[in-house]
Structures are given as C-alpha cells and as structure tokens.
Amino acid sequence: MADVQRYRDRLLIEIIAEKLGFGRLSDALTGGDVYPPYLLVAVGLFVEYGLFDVYNFLVSGKSSFFVQPNSLAIPAMTVLGVFGLRYIHESYADAMIALGIDDEHVDIDASMRRQFEGLVSLRTRTAAYVVALVAFYAFGAFVLGFPRLIETDGIGLVLYAQAVSFPLITIPILVELGVSYVAVHLAVPRRLAKADFGLFYYDPRNLGGFEPVGELLKRSYYIYTGVLLLWFLQTHIPVILSQYLSSPYPAPGPGFQAVLSAVWFVGVLTIGYSMYRVHAIMKSKKRAKIRSLERELKRSVSDPFDATLTDIENREQYENAQETLAHVESTGTYPTTFAMWSQIFVSVLLPQALNLVVQLPG
Structure with missing residues (x-):
C-alpha cells in the first residue's frame, strides 16, 4: 500500500494551527477527529464576526455585517479556501497513487518520482505568503489608511483583523x-x-486511469471560481443593492473590473492549458498503442492488404490484438466526461458574465 502522505504537502495553515495549539485542542475536544485548521478558522472567524462585529453593531455603532452583509464574503472565502486547500492537496496525493506512481510495473526514475512528492515546495508557499503579507499591510497603510479603518470599524476589530484573522488565517x-x-x-x-x-x-470509465487527474483539475477550478465569485459579491453587493445598503468605502472603479477580468482570464488560461496538456499526453499514448497493435495485426496475417478470413495465419494473436484494440479505441483522450465539460463551461462563463452585467460607477 502506497504512502499517500508521501505525496501530500504539510500546509502553512496546518503549521500555524499546530503552533497555536489547535492540534492539542482537537485532540482534547474530539480525540483528533476534527481537522485542526477547521477549528482555527471557526474560532478565529467567530471572534471577529461573532464578538467584535456584533459589538460594533449593538454598542459602538461602527461598521458591521448586519448593515454590510457583503463583508461576510470574506469569511466565506476563508471557509471555502480551507476546505478547498485540503481537498486539492489530498486529491493530488490520491491521484498520484491512482496513476500507479509507486507500482512496480511503472517504470519511473527515482529522481522523477521525487518530483511528485508534494505539490508545491514549502519555500515557494512561504515566500508567496510573505509577499502577500507585505502587500496587505501596504494596502492598509497607503490605500485604505489605518486611521480611516479605525474610524470605520473600531480599534478592537482593526487590531484583531490586522494582527490575527488576516495574517494568521485568511x-x-x-x-x-x-x-x-x-x-x-x-x-x-x-x-x-x-x-x-x-x-x-x-478503465471501466474509458478515461485511461486519468479520471482522478481530471477531477483534480475540474474541482480545483471550481474552487478558484467560487473564491472569485465571492470576491465579486464582496465588492459589488453595495453597488447592486445601493438603494438598501450604504458602504463606508468608495465603490470600486472601472480599474477593479479590469483586475477581476484579468483574474478570471488567468483561470480560463490555466484550465485550458492543463486540460490541453493532459489531452496531449493521453492522445500520444493512445496513438502509439494503436500503431503497436497495427503492427501486431499485420504480423498475424500472411498478406496485410488481403482482407479475407483465410489470410489469418495466427488467429490467437489476431483475436488478442483485436480485443486489445477495442479497449484502446474506446479510451478517451481527455480526463473528463461530457458532463464534466458542461460544468466547466458554465463555471468559465459565470464570473465574467456577472462582471460585464453589473456596471460600476466611473
């Protein structure tokens, strides 16, 4: 039995949750049955939205999700993100095992096999995290302005968000x-x-054993699209419902639509690229196998260009090759079914359609 953990990265949020004691909390409360990052997200978001935000609404009169429901898109993105992140890394490990990377009959060099051990290096993920932190604090200092944030949200919520919920969770x-x-x-x-x-x-699904890869590509794109749609709602709901909601922040200008379109376009390019590359792999393998079977069929007959039953010299070889050929020809060259393609098509169109329909001021 292959070790799935060998191909699964330890996530940053898992490290943070462990350092903050949520691993021990999970063991104490549930015997370790609850994934520690889930506890971290639940507790962290409850403190921000269940305590600070409710206090703002009931006592201080500061900004709150009760009057700005679009702000709930951020915790929704966080929740979707932690579930999606765990799914992507576990599904990647499962897909590698399903492809037979550890099977004896799979001839893969040891150095090549090591490249599959983990999706992304911890160094790369940490570097991206540090860059994002710098950008986050720069945006708060030079674009939004911390004094303005404190005036709008209250000093308690701002300090918690700047020191805990955003840098350690979201x-x-x-x-x-x-x-x-x-x-x-x-x-x-x-x-x-x-x-x-x-x-x-x-493969009974006629996907050449690549279905786990196709599912990983498809569902990771769904998660990406889901986060993109929540981001869209977080910024556009005050515009869409301007008659009913007031926002302390200015409406995003046309430049934001350009950024949203760019992020959407990146998603389209990546799903298109990955599907094409996997299709090219499967098509090449299928074509090579068919050519090999054609040569075998030719060897089983005395005259390859005489299509008569009496011309078959080695009937067993001929029938075996024909049976194998039937399986090969029925194998698709995309790691997805028609239904999966339909779902991907809808998820590709939806974010940009919404972005074009909702007109922002400016």
Whole structure:
C-alpha cells in the first residue's frame, strides 16, 4: 500500500494551527477527529464576526455585517479556501497513487518520482505568503489608511483583523490556495509529461486511469471560481443593492473590473492549458498503442492488404490484438466526461458574465 502522505504537502495553515495549539485542542475536544485548521478558522472567524462585529453593531455603532452583509464574503472565502486547500492537496496525493506512481510495473526514475512528492515546495508557499503579507499591510497603510479603518470599524476589530484573522488565517489560506491552484494546472501536467505515464486501457470509465487527474483539475477550478465569485459579491453587493445598503468605502472603479477580468482570464488560461496538456499526453499514448497493435495485426496475417478470413495465419494473436484494440479505441483522450465539460463551461462563463452585467460607477 502506497504512502499517500508521501505525496501530500504539510500546509502553512496546518503549521500555524499546530503552533497555536489547535492540534492539542482537537485532540482534547474530539480525540483528533476534527481537522485542526477547521477549528482555527471557526474560532478565529467567530471572534471577529461573532464578538467584535456584533459589538460594533449593538454598542459602538461602527461598521458591521448586519448593515454590510457583503463583508461576510470574506469569511466565506476563508471557509471555502480551507476546505478547498485540503481537498486539492489530498486529491493530488490520491491521484498520484491512482496513476500507479509507486507500482512496480511503472517504470519511473527515482529522481522523477521525487518530483511528485508534494505539490508545491514549502519555500515557494512561504515566500508567496510573505509577499502577500507585505502587500496587505501596504494596502492598509497607503490605500485604505489605518486611521480611516479605525474610524470605520473600531480599534478592537482593526487590531484583531490586522494582527490575527488576516495574517494568521485568511491570508495564508487564500495565498496557499492560489499557489496550489497554479501548481495543479501548470506544474502537474508538465510532471506527467516528463514521467511518461501509460494509459490504463481497461478503465471501466474509458478515461485511461486519468479520471482522478481530471477531477483534480475540474474541482480545483471550481474552487478558484467560487473564491472569485465571492470576491465579486464582496465588492459589488453595495453597488447592486445601493438603494438598501450604504458602504463606508468608495465603490470600486472601472480599474477593479479590469483586475477581476484579468483574474478570471488567468483561470480560463490555466484550465485550458492543463486540460490541453493532459489531452496531449493521453492522445500520444493512445496513438502509439494503436500503431503497436497495427503492427501486431499485420504480423498475424500472411498478406496485410488481403482482407479475407483465410489470410489469418495466427488467429490467437489476431483475436488478442483485436480485443486489445477495442479497449484502446474506446479510451478517451481527455480526463473528463461530457458532463464534466458542461460544468466547466458554465463555471468559465459565470464570473465574467456577472462582471460585464453589473456596471460600476466611473
């Protein structure tokens, strides 16, 4: 039995949760049944939105999700992010095992196999996290302004958000999710091409054994799109419902729509690239196998260009080759079914359609 953990990264949010004692808390409360980052997110968001935000609404009169429901998109992004991040890394490890990377009959060089051990290096993920932290504090200092934030949200909520919820929960989750998404769609297809995996032609789903890879590509894109849609709602709900809601922050200008379109376009490019690369791998393998079977069929007959039953010299070889050929020809060259393609198509169109329909001022 292959060790799945060998191919799964330890996540930044897992390290943070462990350092903050949520691993011990999970053991004490549930015997370790609850994933520690889930506890960290639940407690962290409850303190911010269940305590500070409610206090703002009931006592101080500061900004609150009760009057600005669009602010709930941020914790929703965080929750989706932590579930999605865990799914991506566990599904990547499962997909590698399903492809047979540790099987004896799979001829992969040891150095090549090591490249599959983990989706993204901890160094890369940490560097992205540090860059995001710097950008976050720079945005708060020079664009929003901390005095303005304190005036709007109250000093308690601002201090908690700046010191705890964003740097220790939301930012590491969303940054690592973004890095992992890019790795799934850019790095994984290249690794598969270098490793030269074969196809499983007896796959009952006719996907050559690549269905776990297709599911990983598809669902990681769904998660990316979900975060993008929540970001859209967080910024656009005050505009869409301007008659009912007031926001202390200015409406995003046309430049924001350009940024949103760029992020959407990156998603489209990455899902397109990854699907094409995996398709190219599967198509190449299938074509090579068919050519091999054609040569075998030719060897089983006395005259390859005489299509008569009496021309077959080695009937057993001929029938075996024909049976194998039927399995090979029925194998698809995309790691997805038609239903999966339909779902991807809808998820590709939806964010940009909403972005174009809702007109921002400016």
